[in-house]
Amino acid sequence: MSQGEREKGLEIKLVTFTEGDKEDPRNWSKGTKWLRTIVVAYTCFAVALGSSLVVMDMPDVAADLGISLDIVHLTISVFVFGFGIGPLFFAPLSEVYGRRPIIIVSMGLYFVFTFPSAFAKNAASLVVGRALAGLAASAPMTVIGGSIADMWDTKDRGLPMAIFSATVFMGPCLGPVIGGYLSAEGWRACYYLLLGVAGSAWAAASLLLPETYAVVLLRRRAEKLRKETGDQGFMTQQERFKKPVNEVIKTSLLRPLVLLFTEPIIFLFSLYLSLIYALLYLLFFAVPLVMEAQGFSLGSVGLSFIPILIGMMLTFGTILPWQAQYYNKVTEDCEAKGVPVPPEARLPSMLVGSVLLPIGFLIFAFTSYGPDRVFWIGPMFGTGIFGYAMISIYVGANSYIVDSFPPLAASAMAAKTLLSRVCGGAIPMFVDRMYHSKLGYVWASFVLAMISLLMMPIPFAFFKWGAKIRGMSKRSAE
Template sequence: MNSQSSSTSNLGQEGPETLFTPITHISENRDPYLPYRTLSNEANIAEYTAETDTGVIPKRTITKTGEKASYKLVTFTIDDPENPKNFPLWRKWWCTIVIAVLCLVVALCSSVITPGIEGIQEEFGCNRETALLAITLFVMGFGIGPMAFAPMSEIVGRWIIYATTFFVSLIFLIPQAVAKNIETLLVTRLICGIAMSAPMTLVGGSLADLWKTEERGVPMAFFSAAPFIGPALGPLIGGYLSLAGWRWLFWFQLIVGGVAYILIAFTVPETYAPTILTRRAKRLRKETGDQSYVTEEEIDRRPFGETVKICIMRPFQLLFGELIVLLISVYMSVLYGLLYMFFVAYPIVYGEGKGWARGKTGLMFIPLAIGVILSAACSPLVNKHYLKLSKKYNGNPPPEMRLIPMMLSCWLIPIGLFIFAWCSYPHVHWFGSMIGGFPVGFGFIFLYNSANNYLVDTYQAQAASALAAKTFLRSFWGAVTVLFTTQMYHRLGYQWASTLLAFLALACCAIPFVFFYFGVRIRRHSKFAAPDTPSAGPNDIEKNAAH
């Protein structure tokens, strides 16, 4: 947060009827996890981003009945211990690690059943495509859940969503482990996927709650790695667990999920500032009898119908009406689809082609996981470079500066796929095709982080909806890819099937370059993109590109 010494700040000012006390420690205004969708346009967001000497911001406004009203908007005080950003460092890291582990478990659950698909086929007498729906429906849930859980968390807080949804997912893991028919398995997998999407949806907001903008580089690396390490570890662990029977794959999910639930439910507190301050306002009203202690959540919330409309319709407006959101979402969908295609392609290349057992095939995912871990470890360096660029632009770099890591790392994905493709002949040593997973894994994190940051900086107050649009398309495409990967590899052959994917990834490499050089012009014609600051015009981008 930036210190502000002015005695008459007008940040978030709503009109002549609103007065403010001195505000210090204003947080970054590009935070997409503030309650823009649940509060009216007149609400004073500074209440949630400011620390004040008095703990209140006076507000005079006109009520819906036309009467003048005076309120005391409750804020955090300077160095307030209840402000999650002021938690001791060890507590911040504990919360971050627990949340990252929760995301890792969720991602693991999406792929760990892959080696058990054949067992499911044999048990229930279904074809392979039907059995693969156990993966497809689960991942589809990742696209459905965020539409509800993200706005719900802006109303009731993060913790209650974590605790309730993950508990529901654990309950529905039990009928999966004891299922007597394929219908039970598939229906409960969909419900479980929807419920488990909450941690993946809320983790970005939780990290924003805990860490100041300049501190988020390393913590965000923990989060970024989890959604990719989990799917990579799933087939490795599942390959050996499936030897004891496919049902153990679901009991395993229940065990690790239960441990993660205990950690999140009993050791991580509420971190969402609006919820914490609303509780404080209620406590102050009760203790003092002064009913003027309020929060914007209590007096300036949008009508429920309007909130629902924004949360459901806005992501699709952005997805189909904004070129930036559409192409970035398509790119991330291609990458996510590649990841889930590997779950089917590896057993074909190594199981069918080389005659390997499922456990040994799972070992081939290790370079992919190592690539993800190493790229996550490099994330702080990328963040350090961005901070240097930020100084060059006087603290207001254009969103296109977020694309630089993407422009450098996008080539790694097709390189890795080409290596995997042409080393996948049965007579070629396994090391060649296995090592192709390393550049793919290494490129994932830089692409994923750059895409998220670019959407956040471009759309700011609309960023939550932009991210929801990306998640929706990404999840549905990733879910569908597993259904046709087998046919594609059998008809095109191992080499040309992977080559097709490599060329698709290669074509997507043009996307960050297009936006880097033409993003400013595109944003000028956008209805939802945030306006450019004076220090971030097209000339600045061209000068930076020249350097």
Template sequence: MATTHSQDEAASFDDVEKASSHLSDPKPEADAPATDFIVSFTGDDDPRSPKSMSTARKWLITIIVSTTSLCVACTSSLYVGTYNQLEKEFHSSEVVVTLGLSLFVVGLGISPMLLAPLSEFYGRKPVYIGSLFFFVVFIIPSAVAQNLATIIVTRFLDGFAGAAFLSVAGGTVSDLFPKAKLAFPMMIYTLSPFLGPQLGPLVADFINYNTSWRWTFWVALIWAFVQWAAIILLVPETYMPVLLRREAIKTRKETGDDRWYAPIEKMDRSIAQTVLRSCYRPFLLLTLEPMCLCLCLYCSVLLGVLYLFFGAFGLVFRENHGFKLWQVGLTFLGITVGMILGSASNPFWNKNYMRLLKKHEEEHGEKGGSEPEYRLPPAIGGSPLVVIGLLWFGWTTYASVHWIVPIIGSAFFGAGVIMIFSGVFTFLVDAYPLYGASALAANSFARSMFAAAFPLFGPAMYNNLGYQWATFLLAMLTLVMAPFPYIFYRYGKEIRKRSKYAGSR
């Protein structure tokens, strides 16, 4: 659920990247043209550049932003462990209690469009500090709440605050590492927001089995506060346009020459214009671009099923196998292991991408030429795994079948989900080179809305249709959408030629 705006920042300040490779120490000359007064870095080894940091410090920063993303994502699903206690204490139905999960995810989907663009003006660190501060603050009312309405409202506000971090943090990782070394740290970061929702029930069910539901929020509060402190103390500003603006201000003071400037200071966009663009363009892509709409819809259904499982797993393993609450949390390890294994296949897909790239260059004589469709094979490979995993899980949810069997099936589902997301995300960025962030924001918004809706009807569907047929229905839904990655792999180039937003080569 993360990294939606880092690509847009890179596109917005492409002139900064171009300028950052040639300037030495500033020494103004009276007759120098205005372009000679652009402040920039001499290259990746410039001590002022974040890419010049030591490897140890880069990895420390990567670990901090990754674990903070894990914390925010985990907090979304920690709440599911409190359902039984909240229903009894506040005499509420399961659907009403589930609103606390759904509205948190709604906040995750809406916030990046409004708050993430602020990083283009103020940098990444102020967004981190501000959003995480309110993320910590809004956990407190949930922990001390005397009614369910307080929890539901503050859960929405908490998701809204935390999502700003998720949408920006991927950019920090890309700030630190050159492209040749970016794949592994970015894989670590990208995996954390998807592992978080699986970690939540595991932790929360253990807490709520042994103590009061309030400790679920106190634990989240402690973890979030530690991450906030680590961000303040150990994570520097890494956003190049903002760093260059600081250098320009410093240079003007030192030289007394006001002609020195950073590219960001010549921007002709206001904050309001940037936020407005961030809000409307994702919906234009969803409305006018069939590739973006279909792939976003596919990802949305997958994340919706994932969040639906938070309620379904409890029903299946408590009713069929007599699991205690803390044991139900452990059943999510199947999806977690599947996601890790799916991520581990990344080198194979990268090798396949390079093979397609080389073949394209040989056929067209383009050095460095490529097609966005070459990014889709992981999604093509993950699609059948999702269907197989759901069918496996669904038709083994009988009390007579050992509990490990459906958990193994869920691992196939988890592996397929992470592979599909990986392929779709990279495809959207490549297919919409000028609007990559908007395409990812559209995907994030659609996913969040589905993830918010599915848990509300999931338990009723499982109770009315039965565990097997309810899961079979979900499997058929994913089967209908499974051909999308392959269709766009085969015909995407032709579709892009008729698109006003997608890039065509």
């Protein structure tokens, strides 16, 4: 009991979840958990789709509105920048007010702010609308990692986290596939579809997603008990040492930045995921350049993103089940010894992906010649390997961050999201110049493959020495 509680003469009755408590999200049935996991994953898909659905018909946008192509490219950059900035606000707010209201408000604003771009008559409406939509839509990308941690025990979290991770990348990869043919109806048709997807995600979250954050659920229970009994001694652990909301938000706003620059785990994994995002957004511009050189039409260029999706889907039948089996075996061994399961048990899939990533980009680089020298299947094979590596890395990295910082999962994900989206959003502003420079298509991609190779040791280092590194952190699970 704190000094303030003794002065008030309160007999504290700590409000917690009991064993088998039906209000505890971790005690929901598997069917209920999966339904709500799919709902939150769909909100992520709706947001991720918005980042790339509009990339396939940019010259027509520029011609219709009388603006430069650089301004149109800016609509991708500002949308992705919003992904990075928004979590700095949404993550701490979710830790004060809960996951549900933040997700619903975020998706509602995403829907509303897509209208200015869909009906834009000038560059200002287009760019500002995209910037506000990206900022508004950023909550699911960071809050949902915490939502999954709220519902699923650590040992069962692998597949739900994999599905969440897949939707984050499946959305951007499906965007050009859909947009390539939808653009035949005019560039606004892509925005009209985006309005429908955003609106349906907002409705699904509003109707099907309850609160999952234990702190908020217990606070509500304590408030109800105080009201019913008149006994002010009922309170949660957080209420016992409650700080003013403005102080909590101020601290939480800074927390992602503090985590990013003081925690080696978060900084290095965020750096690696920044490379993944940069490479993905680069392909949105590089693949059309390479495939148009092969003589592909606009619609066919969109289809050339399908190998990335195939690579992603193959992970669900190969490396991700293997990763789950490995983690379960480690869990059984740790339970037998009575010790915690180390987060490093999440990393084997990332180890494989880190080896495949530079291989995929090397293949893409050296098959990026015209049709007179290389058959078109070459670059597609390289992007397929990239898709496989991307999910393998992302699932392992996300799970490792969440398991290493469970109480700070939302803030840790916000830190990761900030750096990775800033790097990804910068790509559209220079990728055309890079591929049309003296480097050419081949050597521009080769440089990126070498950067991937240089970063490959990161997961291997943490797999071997991660426990020691976490042991030096006051914030980590250990």
